[in-house]
Amino acid sequence: MNFEKIEQAYGLLLENVQTIQNLLVTNGYDALIEQNAAYLSAVHDHQVIEQNNQTLKKLKLTKEEWRRSFQFLFIKLNQTEPLQYNHQFTPDSIGFILTFLLDHLLEKENITVLEIGSGTGNLAQTILNHSQKKLDYLGIEVDDLLIDLSASIADVMKAEISFAQGDAVRPQILKESDLILSDLPIGYYPDDSIASRYKVASSEEKTYAHHLLMEQSLKYLQQGGYAIFLAPNDLLTSPQSDLLKSWLQAEASIVAMIALPSNLFGAQSMAKSIFVLQKKTVQQQMPFVYPLQDLQDAQAMQDFTAKFKKWKQG
Structure with missing residues (x-):
C-alpha cells in the first residue's frame, strides 16, 4: 500500500468535491456522488475536475488505496457536515x-x-x-x-x-x-x-x-x-x-x-x-x-x- 498515492488521491478527491459543492450549491456527500459519476464517465464540463480525474486514473490505486482515500475524505467532510452517530x-x-x-x-x-x-x-x-x-x-x-x-x-x-x-x-x-x-x-x-x-x-x-x-x-x-x-x-x-x-x-x-x-x-x-x-x-x-x-x-x-x-x- 502506497501512502503517498493515498494522500495524493485524497487531495484530488477533496478538490473535486469542494468544486462540485460550489458549482451545485450542495452538501459534500451529494458532491461526492457527483464526483464518482464524473470519474466513471471520464468527462466533465469543468476543466479542473476532468484533469484531476485523469490524474486519479493514472495513479492506478488498489482497492485498499481507494478505500483509505475515501475514508480520509469522509473524515474531512464529517468535520463540517457530521453524519448522525x-x-x-x-x-x-x-x-x-x-x-x-x-x-x-x-x-x-x-x-x-x-x-x-x-x-x-x-x-x-x-x-x-x-x-x-x-x-x-x-x-x-x-x-x-x-x-x-x-x-x-x-x-x-x-x-x-x-x-x-x-x-x-x-x-x-x-x-x-x-x-x-x-x-x-x-x-x-x-x-x-x-x-x-x-x-x-x-x-x-x-x-x-x-x-x-x-x-x-x-x-x-x-x-x-x-x-x-x-x-x-x-x-x-x-x-x-x-x-x-x-x-x-x-x-x-x-x-x-x-x-x-x-x-x-x-x-x-x-x-x-x-x-x-x-x-x-x-x-x-x-x-x-x-x-x-x-x-x-x-x-x-x-x-x-x-x-x-x-x-x-x-
Whole structure:
C-alpha cells in the first residue's frame, strides 16, 4: 500500500468535491456522488475536475488505496457536515477483527455474506479487501444518501459487491446467507405495528431497533450459520433484555462475546461489544468470552487470535 498515492488521491478527491459543492450549491456527500459519476464517465464540463480525474486514473490505486482515500475524505467532510452517530463508519481496527472472525468461523472457501445496515460501505470494503475467503457480499441499507454513496464508491473501486435499499426490519426477499454481519444501530424502532410482529417486541414501550434487526437477521441465515453483531455492551442486561434472551434461547446460541475498549467510542453509553450467534444447533462447547483491552497492542492482539483459534479447534 502506497501512502503517498493515498494522500495524493485524497487531495484530488477533496478538490473535486469542494468544486462540485460550489458549482451545485450542495452538501459534500451529494458532491461526492457527483464526483464518482464524473470519474466513471471520464468527462466533465469543468476543466479542473476532468484533469484531476485523469490524474486519479493514472495513479492506478488498489482497492485498499481507494478505500483509505475515501475514508480520509469522509473524515474531512464529517468535520463540517457530521453524519448522525449510527451512520459513522466502523473503525478499521474493529473491521479487521470482524474479518478475522469471518475467516476462522467458517471453514468453506466460498461464503455468502449479508450485511444489515451497510452504511457508506466502508466495513464491507474492509472485509472484502482483507478476507482470505471468496465472498458473495450483499449490503442492505435504508438511507437513500448512504446507499447512493456506497454504490458509487463500489463502482469506482470496481468492487465485487452488491447493495440494496430497504428497511431491514421489514420483510425482504433475500436468499439465506452463511454469515450475517451488522454494526447495529442503537435506538428505538418508530413503527409499533411492524415491531409487534416480532418475538422481541415490547408491549410497554417502543422496541429497540437492534433487537428487531437481530431477530430478523436470523431469518436470512442458513441453519448452522453465524451472525456477527456489534451491539451495545448492555445487550443482555438492558430493560428489554428479557425479551431478547427468551428469543435467543429458542432460536440461537451465543458462541462468542468479545468486549471492545471503550475509548473506541465517542461516549460510554454508545460503547459496543462483538456478539457472535449461531442459528440454533446443539451447543458443543462453552462460548468464547474475551475482553480486548487495547487494539493497538500487537502482543495483546496475537494473544486474542491465538486463543480464539484454540477455542475454535475445541
